[in-house]
Amino acid sequence: MARFAPIATLLAQYADGSLTPTQCVNEVLARIEAADRPEVWIHRVTPDALLARARELEARLAREGGALLAAMPLFGVPFAVKDNVDVAGLPTTAACPAYAYVPTETAFAVEQLLAAGAILVGKTNLDQFATGLVGTRSPYGAVRQIDQPDRVSGGSSSGSAVAVAAGCVAFSLGTDTAGSGRVPAGFNNLVGLKPTLGLVSKRGVVPACRSLDTLSIFAHDVADAWRVLAQIAVFDARDGYARQVPALGLPRAALRVAVPDAVAFDGDALAAAAYAQTLDAVREQLGVVPTTVPFAPLQEAAVLLYDGPWVAERRAALGAFFDTHRAEIDPTVAAVIGKADRYSATDAFQAQYRMAELRREAEAMFASIDVLVVPTTPTHPTIAALRDDPIGVNSQLGRYTNFVNLLDLCALAIPGVRRADGLPAGITLIGPAGADQRLAVLGARIAALFADNNDTPDEAGAAIADLPLPYAEPTVAVAVVGAHLRGQPLNWQLREAGARLQASTRTAPQYHLYALAGTTPPKPGLARAAAGSGSAIEVEVWELPLRTFGKFVADVPAPLGIGTLELEDGRHVKGFICEPAAIADGAGARDITAFGGWRAYLASLTPAATERAGA
Known part of the structure; x- marks a missing residue:
């Protein structure tokens, strides 16, 4: 079945009246019936309740109009959540009926989605207690790959992935501890966004490994996943593992990309070929030439997750239930969690010490690169092969x-070149904590190479670059007037500092603007005029994290500096000013105040001069 409409398309249809939430809900119900994948769902919201939610949204839209669509960025968008995530009034099972309970409070992240206008359709199947990467360890049935039912769907967020892949919902929430939000994405040709730990609250989520868990997002494209993350990346002080994650900025040039020095596919030649073809397309069409980095430290960390004392954290999550209901737990899940009995407290500390050393190695690696690209999985097993060796x-x-x-990294799984047998074969982009937007920009550019729509890589990447996550730290507003404006040659310095555009406006009518002599790239100088003279000058106000403001100021060359500007609305913000000597008679500066701004002045130049000016 075709994918559900992109979020931007749904919102546009709601805005022009060509679609109503009731019509959308009816389409969802028809799609679920047509998909005929009952193993995807553990609990569904009743049709009556879905239609009631739709009518509620319609009534509000009739009263509030376009303002409601602005206030609800996910208005009328259908979604699903993994059934280890609480929704008040619906049972939470974690795919174990004996464990089931009915929560009275909805998980914090789901509350954010509902407040943004999204429509919850139901709760999805999973590998029991989120223990597995296969999607078959559930009494509610094995979830099969979307196109080839003899293949695993991936897990543990199996139902969430296939609900999106089958076109039943626009996006879904999974969880990710060891790859549960990425492996099913790779196996079903989806985007799987795994945020930096702590960026999204996990309050109201049944833990697998509480210190390592995060909610994840499944969508058909990076733009949709990013829109959802923007709604749920809200600091939750009631979650002990939540943190205010400083976002890393976007580097000036192409991201420094690396691949592992040793990539194994366990004899799966089709997976190896697809990975190589995807990298070839990235090199040839995007001009990104990866370097190599050692994979051994990462592999050592990976092994520690299940062949080390972290498995005891899964045991701790279940508490006495594991002892009293072991016979009602999936045998493979019980065997994995039962390995906790092998480890002592001393083992746990020894492993933590080694993990601290491995984190240092990972930090050193990411000091020289921005993104690591790996295959999402080395192979795609059949359900039969899994039975033989679960x-x-x-x-x-x-x-x-x-x-x-384990290494406090963020990741984004995206589709790549399909295997020769038609199965999806994705890649995963990995970056340091806070690099979520970096991954999303590059991921959107790469995914556009293989998508069915008409978006170019540059358009797809720019859309993400212009939609940063909400700030979780102090900021300062800075007005820019020339070479730092959007599209100008120094705008990259703002992007690298993690800045985002706040407003396009003008100064108070008390300034003169000069084209300075001898600056590279060409720059203007702004100076406050004498009382009773001057004009309003076009500026852009950018919001910078306070932690990067100092370096930004330090990089401003003479004769420019940062002072305080008055805007036309009376606000005072930091902004570019100019030393008087650079605009004095004989300094060669040209008064361009009459143009009203740097862009208008550049547009007045001859084409050759405009090119030299970097416009």
Whole structure:
């Protein structure tokens, strides 16, 4: 079945009246019936409740109009959540009926989605207690790959992935501890966004490994996943593992990309070929030439997740339930969690010490690169092969995923070139904590190479670059007037500092603007005029993290500096000013105040001069 409409398309249709939430809900119900994948769902919201939610949104839209669509960025967008995530009034099972309970409070992240206008359709199947990367360890049925039912769907967020892949919902929430939000994305030709740990609250989520868990997002494209992340990346003080993550800026030039020095596919030649073809397309069409980095430290960390004392954290999550209901737990899940009995407290500390050393190695690696690109999985097993070796096959699938949360990295799984047998074969972009937007910009550019729509890589990447996540730190507003404006040659310095555009406006009518002599690239100088003279000058106000403001100021060359400007609305913000000597008689500066701004002045130049000016 075709994918659900992109979020931007749904919002546009709601805005022009060509679609209503009721019509959308009816389409969802028809799609679920047509998909005929009952194993995807554990609990569904009743049709009556879905239609009631739709009518509620319609009534509000009739009263509030376009203002409501602005206030609800996910208005009328259908979604699903993994059934280890609480929704008040719906049972939470974690795919174990004996464990089930009915929560009275909805998970914090789901509350954010509902407040943004999204429509919850139901709760999806999973590998029991989120223990597995295969999607078959559930009494509610094995979830099969979307196109080839003899293949695993990936897990543990199996139902969430296939609900999106089958076109039943626009996006879904999974969870990710060892790759559960990435492996199913790779196996079903989806985007799987795994945020930096702590960026999204996990309050209201049944833990697998509480210190390593995060909610994840499944969508058909990076833009949709990023829109969802923007709504749920809200600091939650009631979650002990939530943190205010400083976002890393976007580097000036192409991201420094690396691949592992040793990539193994366990004899799967089709997977190896697809990975190589995807990298070839990235090199040839985007001009990105990866370097290599050692994979051994990452692989060592990956092994520690299940063959080390972290498995005891899964045991701790279940508490007495594991002892009293072991017979009602999936045998493979019980065997994995039962390995906790092998480890002592001393083992746990020894492993933590080694993990601290491995984190230092990862930090050193990412000091010289921005993004690591790996295959999402080394192979795509059949359900029959999994039956023969349930733990061994599962371990294979975590080779390129297990280390990510242990090393405090973020990741984004995206589709790549399909295998020769038609199965999806994705790649995963990995970056340091806070690099979520870096990954999304590059991921959107790469995904555009293989997408069915008409977006160019540059258009796809720019759309993400212009939609940063909400700030979780102090900021300062800075007005720019020339070479730092959007599209101008020094705008990259703002992007690199993690800045975002706040407003395009003008100064108070008390300034003169000069084209300075001898500056590279060409720059203007802004100076406050004498009382009763001057004009309003076009500026852009950018918001910078306070932690990067100092370096930004330090990089401003003479004769420019940062002072305080008055805007036309009376606000005072930091902004570019000019030393008087640079605009004095004889300095060669040209008064361009009459143009009203730097862009208008550049447009007045001859084409050759405009090119020299970097416009």
